[in-house]
Amino acid sequence: MNLDLRLDTSGDFYARKFQPTKREDTLILNMGPQHPSTHGVLRIILEIDGEYILRAEPVLGYIHRMHEKMAEVMSYPQYLPNPARTDYLHGLAWNWAHVAAVERLMGLEVPERAEYIRVITCELNRITSHLLWWGAYLLDLGAFTPIMYAFDDRERIQDILQRITGSRLTYCYYRFGGVSNDIDDRFIEETRKQCSRMKPRFKMFKDLVTDNFILRKRVEEIGEIPADTCRKYGATGPVLRGSGVPYDVRRAEPYSVYDRFDFNIPSYDTCDAMGRYLVRMDEMQESIKIIEQALDTLPEGDYIMPKAPKKPKPPAGDVYFALEGARGKIGFHLVSDGDKSPYRLKLRAPGFSNLSLFSEVSEGVLIADAVSILGSLDLVIP
Amino acid sequence: MIVKSLRETMLGMWSLLVGMKVTAVNFKSTQITVHYPREVVHSLEGYRGHIELVPSDEDPYKPKCIACNNCVRICPSACISLTAIKPKKKAAEKTEAPDSADEVKTKGKKEAPAKKAKPELESFVCDYNYCCLCGLCVQSCPTGALRYSSNVYLAGFTRQEFVLDLLSRLQNQAQKKEQ
Amino acid sequence: MSEENAKPEKAPDKEKEVKKKEEPQVPKYTGYDYDCFLAPQELLKAVTKLDHADFFLEDVSCVDMQEGFQVVYHFDRFSQPGRVVLRVMISRENPEIPSIYDIFPGAAWHERECFDFFGVRFTGHPNLIPLLLDPEHQGPPPLLKEETALKDLNQLYPDRVHTPVSPDSEEFVKEINNCSNQKSRNQS
Structure with missing residues (x-):
């Protein structure tokens, strides 16, 4: 049993692959996969500076059924x-x-x-x-x-x-x-x-x-x-x-x-x-x-x-x-x-293409606005 | 600047009032939800529950099914399984069918002699755990021997409860009707 | 009535129409207004031309067949609707194809999906990691077919030319500029 309770900061596969901007003092935040505003199982890795999003990377496929x-x-x-x-x-x-x-x-x-x-x-x-x-x-x-x-x-x-x-x-x-x-x-x-x-x-x-x-x-x-x-x-x-x-x-x-x-x-x-x-x-x-x-x-x-x-x-x-x-x-x-x-x-699937522009649109917006943008795309995550 | 913020405040107040008006109008309207479990919805027409066998016209204990396996083949989730006895073996099968459901069935057979070449349905099981309720089995049936039940309040504690033996279900239904 | 009759008669190009008369087995409606095969090294050139002609990318798909993977790109246009399909054959042993990410950034996810399901590598893709499948997925990509189940080009697309078209040729430029589903609609 692993009793080491220190935080594992390396993250999972997608978090490790995430390429943050070159800025320092930023925070990586996971939104989802069970976030209520993501409608389905969508996870978004956010790099934030305060309340502002610098980079967003959606991660999907949690319930892909092939x-x-x-x-x-x-x-x-x-x-x-x-x-x-x-x-x-x-x-x-x-x-x-x-x-x-x-x-x-x-x-x-x-x-x-x-x-x-x-x-x-x-x-x-x-x-x-x-x-x-x-x-x-x-x-x-x-x-x-x-x-x-x-x-x-x-x-x-x-x-x-x-x-x-x-x-x-x-x-x-x-x-x-x-x-x-x-x-x-x-x-x-x-x-x-x-x-x-x-x-x-x-x-x-x-x-x-x-x-x-x-x-x-x-x-x-x-x-x-x-x-x-x-x-x-x-x-x-x-x-x-x-x-x-x-x-x-x-x-x-x-x-x-x-x-x-x-x-x-x-x-x-x-x-x-x-x-x-x-x-x-x-x-x-x-x-x-x-x-x-x-x-x-x-x-x-x-x-x-x-x-x-x-x-x-x-x-x-x-x-x-x-x-x-x-x-x-x-x-x-x-x-x-x-x-x-x-x-x-x-x-x-139309939502697939629509969601792929999210990371471009959400650059530099507030997290609360990103929720508004996500909702306005009307996503059904397959 | 002050004018603008004042205007915005006024606008906000106005939309608040309009919203309150809508709420007030709807507050007076009748209740539209149903208070389950004290009340239940009445319109179950068109509801597609799990499938059930249709009794044949002459004998309510016997299904119309001719065991052609069309439903088994078309089912996307492979949740139907049926076995049938070839008419020749019938005599032999009768003696080694000890459980009550089969007895009832054989009784039914005696009352209405089966047509010669028709295979006799022995069991018809629908595994409702895997059913996707598409209704393709009902449509593919050449004799109309399947229909949707309106068994909407289906609940259970184990998976086994949803492995439905439709043949004994048909016989239970027929028994109930007789009583 | 009229629309239903018109649709089956849809003929993307004259070549096909002639063939249809000889062989009625060919599907009558394909949904394509221009359909061509391309060589892998000329894909980027053709896609650039489509970009200049105001097309948008619908999707990137892939078909596993005996000759190799056929990567299929669908394009359509807002102003003058008409579907262009580009088909590129690549080998099964070395499935590599240039990424069109630089021209259409929306292709990034479609290409990742192809990489997931078929193992096609898109060279020049900035972030070619699994998208829909589990990153720890073991074994071959799920949509690969068994050797025995593979069909060849003639079985899947009977009666058509499989030779690649050059995107520099006048025919290609003319076809994509004139590409429209208006033609078949006006027949009715």
């Missing part, structure tokens, strides 16, 4: 439940990316009704994701009440989704060639009711939080990310749109039936945390607009193609399918050798 390897040993339908587990807040988008990549590779034609159902459910899921982010971000900044309001709405949407998909968080709803369940009149009616309920709520959210003086002090002019930094790091989603680039995969590379709906792509060129905050708040309203339009024009027909392959064997080749998740661009690079399981599957 979904890419799992894909190689499982058949295509067996992998269906997996993608939603990579991003537990916007599971349907990942589920969609997986089935769509396989569909594209096989050249399957999804019935129109199924595409509409996918759009509706995916957008509902996007709202729940943004609502959770909103509540959790404000929790990081010290406001407790908003998460209660957020969860009120979130739970209602989850109830709606649960009736149809059977799950509340890790959805496994889409199938190759369609969806697993048809939606019924009650779903449509409840969704409409929820949409009209949400609209005045945004006004309330704005009064309560967005216009709040304290919040504005915490997010305005904090964590400025210029558009070119976003490009160099491959940041997408609200982070990019908060930097003034109106790039949205739903518009840039329209998949499914998104080109038929009229919606705006909110973007703010303030480049700060407030910009990213406002983008997400506006996006929820745009999602509601899309859902209402989709419900109005919902076509009749099959919810899954009549001869949907139960055990797909896509032809050899590769495909890259990208779609817009709540956190940014989700990419599936699927290489098939014509067998029943993928030869190689590469997942592009």
Whole structure:
């Protein structure tokens, strides 16, 4: 038994590899891996001078599950439940990316009704994701009440989704060639009711939080990310749109039936945390607009193609399918050798690229502001 | 400078008042949470619990399952295992099935003579510890012999409690119904 | 209706279109608007050109195959969306490739991920240490395949040219400048 209680100052592998600046009298501080503001298991090694951060190095992979390897040993339908587990807040988008990549590779034609159902459910899921982010971000900044309001709405949407998909968080709803369940009149009616309920709520959210003086002090002019930094790091989603680039995969590379709906792509060129905050708040309203339009024009027909392959064997080749998740661009690079399981599957997680610019942005900011920046990136650490 | 800080103070006070107003409005609204365990949520529709076997139409003691192994093959977490008796061996198996669950099953068999070529289900075990609730087994079933249970308040102290013998569960359900 | 019909018809370049007619087995939709093989020593040159053309890095991926590792770089553009994919073949015995960290700092983590999973060494990377795996991970990188399971280029990408393109060639410059998914969208 080691009774030497003197501090081991050498640290672990990452702490030893950490390259501090040449300054003296600085302190190395570990933030995380169980820090509440890091949302998941993320550890950040900080070199601080007083309250100011000189260098930050995120360390991740504490709960890496190697979904890419799992894909190689499982058949295509067996992998269906997996993608939603990579991003537990916007599971349907990942589920969609997986089935769509396989569909594209096989050249399957999804019935129109199924595409509409996918759009509706995916957008509902996007709202729940943004609502959770909103509540959790404000929790990081010290406001407790908003998460209660957020969860009120979130739970209602989850109830709606649960009736149809059977799950509340890790959805496994889409199938190759369609969806697993048809939606019924009650779903449509409840969704409409929820949409009209949400609209005045945004006004309330704005009064309560967005216009709040304290919040504005915490997010305005904090964590400025210029558009070119976003490009160099491959940041997408609200982070990019908060930097003034109106790039949205739903518009840039329209998949499914998104080109038929009229919606705006909110973007703010303030480049700060407030910009990213406002983008997400506006996006929820745009999602509601899309859902209402989709419900109005919902076509009749099959919810899954009549001869949907139960055990797909896509032809050899590769495909890259990208779609817009709540956190940014989700990419599936699927290489098939014509067998029943993928030869190689590469997942592009938007949070991965978004987080990698953190160490550049956080240089020279206060620790409290770094928490604000981390929250505004909306991370799901895989 | 003073003007600015005064303005900021006023702004802060104003947003405080607006926030208090929102809180006051919501304070008057009805309670939306459920006081578990004294109350429970009522909408379990669409809830996907662990799977259970569907009894066949003619005999509630017998599952619809034809032991085709489709669910076993598709399960991503390999948590289903089933064994079946080939119809020829049936007579031999009957004598060496001493435990009560099997007795009940064989009784059921006598009442409704099985179709000749159908293999008889002997055991159907779902290890709920590993189940990921994807529902692929239910969808892949060609006879519709599986469904989701609505057993939502499932809790236990050991892992073994979640290794569910679905065949005896079906028979217990049938017994309860008869009583 | 229209969009779904248009997507399978997406043809990144004419060469492919001709081939598709002969061989219907090729996947109809690839998601790539320009797809080319590069020699490892010319990667940096090509990536610099993409940087000047305002592309951003989507991800760096790797495929283990008989000929060696195929490192795949995906790029896209904000202003004029269109996906460019660069494929670089490197040998299995000596998996080394220049790092593009200096051009796209965002590549740092993607390259570390590749190093983790495949053992590909990126020369010139400032901090090539395990990112997602345990630093004390023993044994071979997890995504390497068994000898017997390896497929070759012709099995994975049938009916296409595998010869490297030179980033200096006019074709490359023209393709990346004109690269856009607009073409396939306007067909509908």
